[in-house]
Amino acid sequence: MIKHNSAKTRREEDLLGELEIDNDVYYGIHTQRAINNFEISKSKIRDYPLFIKGLIITKKACAFANRDIGTVSPERADMIINACDEILNNLNRYAEYFPTDVFQGGAGTSINMNANEVIANVALVMNGYEKGQYDIINPNDHVNKSQSTNDVYPTAFRVSIYYYMNYLLEQINVLTTAMDIKGAEFKKILKMGRTQLQDAVPMSLGDEFSAWSTNLKEETKILKMCRDLILPINLGGTAIGTRVNAPNGFTELSIGYLQKLTRASFVEAEDLIEATSDCGDYVMISGALKRTAVKLSKICNDLRLLSSGPRCGFNEINLPELQAGSSIMPAKINPVIPEVVNQVCFKVIGNDVTISFASEAGQLQLNVMEPVIAQCIFESIELLSNALLSLANKCVLGITANEKTTKDMVYNxxxxxxxxxxxxxxxxxxxxxxxxxxxxxxxxxxxxxxxxxxxxxxxxxxxxxxxxxxxxxxxxxx
Known part of the structure; x- marks a missing residue:
């Protein structure tokens, strides 16, 4: 018999005791404890929807595998699968129920339990039950069946990285296309090339823009290569990679479903114990992001130099005028977009240092520092993506050339x-x-x-x- 709860709160219990949970929220006691314990930053899991998407897709793949094997009844498995679809189809609505801080202890346990609780409660409500009726659908016994945080969290992290990297690659293409447009537009404009900030030999202004485009296109190859490093996953390895509490065939089935759901070539890691603790792939991805940031920052330095002036600088190109440049100096315009992109690049370089330390800081069969690695990688990708888009649309496409200035410089x-x-x-x-x-x-x-x-x-x-x-x-x- 279904019990309808009209109270504003519901009481849930874990190994530490009981807590009152707001009856309007879809998360439960484990999530609430994480909210109470980790008041560290203003950055929350809900701020990274593609990470939530990775979590829910991973849970959905596991539910399919559990249904096929029989470790979860078909009725319960279908309830879990349908709840996952409901969340995936309405990410903006359900994102608020992933409120934990991105900085947290426990190697992602709170994040995994957050996903388990939300899926369970969404499944309950969809089927006419009250939130918290865990005898029907239990976050641990049903949603988390055959799984551990230590294989689900890294798998979900890798799925989300795959999505984030694809988005980043799209934004690099936006900028390189803008550079190519200007390369063609400025192809016949003569200018002086420079080495060590000294006059070198003449070149085409268009070739300078085309070279920047080529420079960034090189990064797409490196980023794709590093993105594909995360395709081997440890799903089914459970706690430390020994497959404890995972039935025979679970790894193969769950990864097979993950491939179908993501349309990506995720595969079982060669050594599940090694894959559970190793963070080397994240170091490589971060290194590729840093390399992109270094190149992008150099391009912005060049744009600032070439647009310097208007009377006492190079004054070879004009950047779009976006805002007043000074509270004291009239008629001053600053290269604000290249400046902000430079700052983004500095942050990405700094995040790479954090990721390096965190990847080294694991002990024995697990690296508990993955949450800060995730935060840094997501932040770096989002910042770079936004910076690339801004540089293309608010700066590069609006650049004009001072052809007489560039030509006079050459012949003088x-x-x-x-x-x-x-x-x-x-x-x-x-x-x-x-x-x-x-x-x-x-x-x-x-x-x-x-x-x-x-x-x-x-x-x-x-x-x-x-x-x-x-x-x-x-x-x-x-």
């Missing part, structure tokens, strides 16, 4: 002498270069003054086409 630069070396010799180029620096005359002026080349020859060698595409110089030389 002593660096043009490099193109004349095959025709007048390296020593004469040294002489001309020193004289140009001393007198303020341009290289073309000195070459013509000394009758070293005719104007026609000089114009051909120093044409914008030849300066941007140096391979043509060799043909002229022949």
């Amino acid at each position: 630069s002593v660096a043009l002498i490099t193109f004349l070396s095959p025709f007048i010799g390296h020593h004469m180029c040294d002489v001309l270069g020193k004289e140009a620096i001393k007198t303020g005359k341009t290289i073309p002026e000195l070459v013509l003054d000394k009758k070293l080349l005719s104007k026609e020859e000089l114009d051909r060698i120093l044409s914008p086409e030849n300066l941007m595409r140096p391979e043509y110089i060799a043909a002229i030389h022949k």
Whole structure:
């Protein structure tokens, strides 16, 4: 007989005793204790919906496996599966019932129990029962059947990483596409290349943007490779990888269902005991995120340099004007988007240090520091994703070029002498270069003054086409 509870609270019990639980919430006593114990940050599990999605999908795969094996009755298994679908289809609604702090002890036990309780109570309500009627659907005995936090939590973590990494890759593509658009737009704009902040040789402004695009496209290969490192999972290994309390065939069945539910190639880890304690894959993923951050920050440094000015800097490009730049200096505009992206990159680099320490800090058959690893990886991916999108849409796509400025810099630069070396010799180029620096005359002026080349020859060698595409110089030389 179904009992309908009109009270504002319900009483639940665990090994420590009883607690009153707000009857409006879908979580239970284990979650409430975590809320009470871990008042550390303002960052909660509910802030990472893809992690919740990973948890629920993992639980759903296990429910299918338990139903097939017979460790959970078909009726109860179907109730659990349907509850998982309800949560997955309404993540925004149920996310609030994952309120625990991302920083917590217990190696993720509170997070696993939170998922168990929410699934159980959603299943109960969907079938006309009251929350907390755990004799019908029990968080431990039914939802968590054949499982441990130590295999469910890492599996769910890896599933969510897979989703988060795919989202990050999409945002990198948004930025590289924006760079490619500008590369094509600026392809015929002549500018001076620089090494060590000194004039080097001319190039195309479009090639500079295309090179940034190529630079980030390299990261997609590395990120995909590191993403795929997390495909081996320890689901079914339970507490330490020995499969205690997991029936024969559970690992194969649950992972098979996980593959279908995620459409990703998750596989059983080669050694479940090793996989339960090792965090090396997270170190690799974090390293790839750091590498992306380092490259992205360097690009932002370049954008800030090239847009510096407008009168006393490079002033080769103009970034979109988004807001006033000073409370005291009128007419000042700052490169705010590259600046904020730089700061994101610094945070990602710092998170990598935390992940390295946390991955090293495990002892024996378990690493209890996975919650902070998860927080740092999720934060890094979300920050990078948002930064990539902002840089593309609020900065790169709106960049314009100061073509006259870039061209004048090239033809006033002593660096043009490099193109004349095959025709007048390296020593004469040294002489001309020193004289140009001393007198303020341009290289073309000195070459013509000394009758070293005719104007026609000089114009051909120093044409914008030849300066941007140096391979043509060799043909002229022949």
